[in-house]
Amino acid sequence: xxxxxxxPPATRHPGVALTLGAALWALGYAALDPxxxxxxxxxxxxxxxxxxxxxxxxxxxxxKVLMLLVAVVFVMGMVNLSFTPERTRALLAGKKEGFGNVLxxxxxxxxxxxxxxxxxxxxxxxxxxIPLGVTFSFLVAAPMINEVALVLLFALFGWKIGxxxxxxxxxxxxxxxWLLGRMKLEAWLEDWVRDLRAAPPSxxxxxPSWAERIDAGVAAVLQxxxxxxxxxxxxxxVGAAIHGYxxxxxxxxxxxxxxxxSVPVAVLVGVPIYTNAAGMVPVVQALLAKGAALGTALxxxxxxxxxxxxxxxxxxxxxxxxxxxxxVGVVAGGILLVGYAFNAVLG
Amino acid sequence: xxxPPLRQVQVFGTGCANCRRTVQLIETAASxxxxxxxxxxxERIEDIVAAGVMSTPAVAVDGRIxxxxxxxxxxxxxxxxxxx
Numbered sequence: 001x002x003x004x005x006x007x008p009p010a011t012r013h014p015g016v017a018l019t020l021g022a023a024l025w026a027l028g029y030a031a032l033d034p035x036x037x038x039x040x041x042x043x044x045x046x047x048x049x050x051x052x053x054x055x056x057x058x059x060x061x062x063x064k065v066l067m068l069l070v071a072v073v074f075v076m077g078m079v080n081l082s083f084t085p086e087r088t089r090a091l092l093a094g095k096k097e098g099f100g101n102v103l104x105x106x107x108x109x110x111x112x113x114x115x116x117x118x119x120x121x122x123x124x125x126x127x128x129x130i131p132l133g134v135t136f137s138f139l140v141a142a143p144m145i146n147e148v149a150l151v152l153l154f155a156l157f158g159w160k161i162g163x164x165x166x167x168x169x170x171x172x173x174x175x176x177x178w179l180l181g182r183m184k185l186e187a188w189l190e191d192w193v194r195d196l197r198a199a200p201p202s203x204x205x206x207x208p209s210w211a212e213r214i215d216a217g218v219a220a221v222l223q224x225x226x227x228x229x230x231x232x233x234x235x236x237x238v239g240a241a242i243h244g245y246x247x248x249x250x251x252x253x254x255x256x257x258x259x260x261x262s263v264p265v266a267v268l269v270g271v272p273i274y275t276n277a278a279g280m281v282p283v284v285q286a287l288l289a290k291g292a293a294l295g296t297a298l299x300x301x302x303x304x305x306x307x308x309x310x311x312x313x314x315x316x317x318x319x320x321x322x323x324x325x326x327x328v329g330v331v332a333g334g335i336l337l338v339g340y341a342f343n344a345v346l347g
Numbered sequence: 348x349x350x351p352p353l354r355q356v357q358v359f360g361t362g363c364a365n366c367r368r369t370v371q372l373i374e375t376a377a378s379x380x381x382x383x384x385x386x387x388x389x390e391r392i393e394d395i396v397a398a399g400v401m402s403t404p405a406v407a408v409d410g411r412i413x414x415x416x417x418x419x420x421x422x423x424x425x426x427x428x429x430x431x
Contacts, residue, residue, distance in 0.1 A: 084416060085402040112416065116363035117402045119392050124401035192393065317392055
């Protein structure tokens with residue numbers, strides 16, 4: 001028996017499996033709107049009543065957001081195989097600051113990253129001679145800008161807000177990395193890090209096949225969706241309640257600006273809180289409903305997922321307190337500016 | 348019949364959930380197949396870095412790094428243990 005006969009069908013015919021999967025997905029997605037209307041219509045509810053409006057919103061939005069997440073996480077799982085941290089390091093090595101900061105922030109958005117890997121990754125970059133500021137651009141962008149955050153913002157608050165978050169996240173990552181590079185803080189690395197010899201080259205990996213990419217996509221969906229689906233449903237339930245029960249003029253008034261101190265408070269409160277992007281969505285929904293301005297809510301979200309206390313504690317092993325403080329200070333400052341700018345533009 | 352050689356397996360990771368899962372998968376595969384392994388967990392950052400590992404969990408078999416950055420698949424583990 002040939003080894004290939006034992007492979008599952010999806011792995012033997014990746015092209016067919018992908019096309020079929022995409023077609024089924026599109027069909028299901030197109031059916032969501034009529035299906036949710038039909039279900040609510042069949043229930044003994046007054047049409048246009050608050051409960052009916054909320055229920056229809058939930059029945060349409062919950063599967064819509066989950067399906068968008070499945071599609072994007074699957075594609076990113078396939079793409080991520082090409083952007084291992086080792087490959088990213090090779091791409092960044094030898095790049096000058098400025099361009100290096102931009103490239104690092106962009107690579108940070110597509111390189112899979114877990115904060116428990118922050119230290120080995122940081123050292124791997126330093127050993128390859130990548131400037132400290134460029135490394136920081138990567139470290140800021142990697143957790144803050146991720147596919148789950150972007151899909152949720154896009155699906156729940158619209159593409160403009162999703163795009164704005166992406167653009168502002170890149171600005172914060174590039175800007176704060178560049179500024180930290182200007183501050184010449186190499187002396188404040190822990191001594192053992194500075195004394196490390198150049199790293200042995202990482203083993204080269206063969207380019208992944210389509211079958212491997214599909215496997216990686218499926219694995220990413222199972223792993224990420226399994227972790228976030230409950231938060232997503234909670235967030236949409238909050239959104240559905242607002243949709244049915246909060247009047248329109250109230251929604252208009254909450255875009256107004258509030259007190260000047262609300263943005264710094266949001267950033268400060270956000271640092272010690274640590275959760276994933278999906279966990280933030282119900283919170284952002286609730287904040288908006290309570291009358292927070294959008295810039296304040298997004299600054300809070302960036303602060304929670306971009307600056308986390310556990311990551312600081314891990315990074316303390318390689319950064320002396322002064323450098324760690326500079327890192328937190330500059331990034332928090334960047335998020336603060338973004339929050340104010342957002343409120344000013346929308347206000 | 349010859350005994351299969353003892354495999355030196357190292358798992359690199361700071362003790363996060365993915366690292367524990369990786370250790371568990373390798374132990375299960377080894378005991379199910381009867382391949383003798385000596386498994387060590389490398390948890391000190393300094394040691395992880397010295398081995399040239401940049402993303403955890405990573406796995407080395409007989410001193411050679413075979414995997415980095417994520418939970419390995421059952422198929423990959425079987426191949427490392429010579430069960431392929």
